[in-house]
Amino acid sequence: KAGVTQTPRYLIKTRGQQVTLSCSPISGHRSVSWYQQTPGQGLQFLFEYFSETQRNKGNFPGRFSGRQFSNSRSEMNVSTLELGDSALYLCASSLGLAGGPSTDTQYFGPGTRLTVL
Amino acid sequence: AQSVTQPDIHITVSEGASLELRCNYSYGATPYLFWYVQSPGQGLQLLLKYFSGDTLVQGIKGFEAEFKRSQSSFNLRKPSVHWSDAAEYFCAVAPSTDSWGKLQFGAGTQVVVTP
Numbered sequence: 160k161a162g163v164t165q166t167p168r169y170l171i172k173t174r175g176q177q178v179t180l181s182c183s184p185i186s187g188h189r190s191v192s193w194y195q196q197t198p199g200q201g202l203q204f205l206f207e208y209f210s211e212t213q214r215n216k217g218n219f220p221g222r223f224s225g226r227q228f229s230n231s232r233s234e235m236n237v238s239t240l241e242l243g244d245s246a247l248y249l250c251a252s253s254l255g256l257a258g259g260p261s262t263d264t265q266y267f268g269p270g271t272r273l274t275v276l
Numbered sequence: 277a278q279s280v281t282q283p284d285i286h287i288t289v290s291e292g293a294s295l296e297l298r299c300n301y302s303y304g305a306t307p308y309l310f311w312y313v314q315s316p317g318q319g320l321q322l323l324l325k326y327f328s329g330d331t332l333v334q335g336i337k338g339f340e341a342e343f344k345r346s347q348s349s350f351n352l353r354k355p356s357v358h359w360s361d362a363a364e365y366f367c368a369v370a371p372s373t374d375s376w377g378k379l380q381f382g383a384g385t386q387v388v389v390t391p
Contacts, residue, residue, distance in 0.1 A: 163319070190377050192378065192379070194379075201383050201384065202368075202379075202384075204378050207377035215375050215377055215378040249319055253377065259370070259374075260308045260325050260327045264325070265322070265377070267312075267321070269317075
């Protein structure tokens with residue numbers, strides 16, 4: 160079974176631009192979560208989508224947004240990029256079952272490395 | 277405030293020696309607990325998870341972790357490390373079933389394995 164895929168793997172943008180990152184979950188998974196990883200702040204939760212609805216949200220400004228499509232693929236968008244948005248963006252997918260981790264597991268993709276110049 | 281603490285930023289261990297990585301959490305109730313590993317340039321791989329029951333959890337790659345409610349700890353152990361265990365290790369928690377897709381991670385512990 161194919162794992163979580165993220166595209167592109169690397170991206171270079173300049174301040175003020177916007178960017179869209181894509182995440183394709185494991186087949187059959189309906190939940191997708193996004194995380195930002197930086198050396199200074201570590202791993203921080205951005206948002207989670209389940210069945211095209213945002214289920215949880217982290218403490219990020221409104222410049223960060225996401226969506227999920229009917230096939231469970233998810234995109235996140237960052238508008239008006241700032242230097243501090245340079246990070247590894249990870250997505251994770253899971254079945255999204257009601258039982259949580261007792262019956263489910265989050266699998267992470269390799270990430271998209273975003274560099275803002 | 278809810279928090280996850282990994283007290284050791286960096287650990288150096290000899291190949292074949294035992295390894296223990298510490299994780300402490302601060303939550304009102306027992307959360308779901310996880311250990312992930314990240315190799316350079318890679319995403320996160322789940323080593324093991326605790327959600328209830330037996331407090332000693334077995335994971336992949338020969339790792340195990342022990343949940344101690346009285347100490348709010350979930351320490352990761354491996355009896356004999358291999359050079360391939362060099363990586364960064366993250367402890368994570370999810371506060372409830374409803375928000376288990378929202379993991380809170382510790383700062384990570386970088387493990388270096390020497391010959």
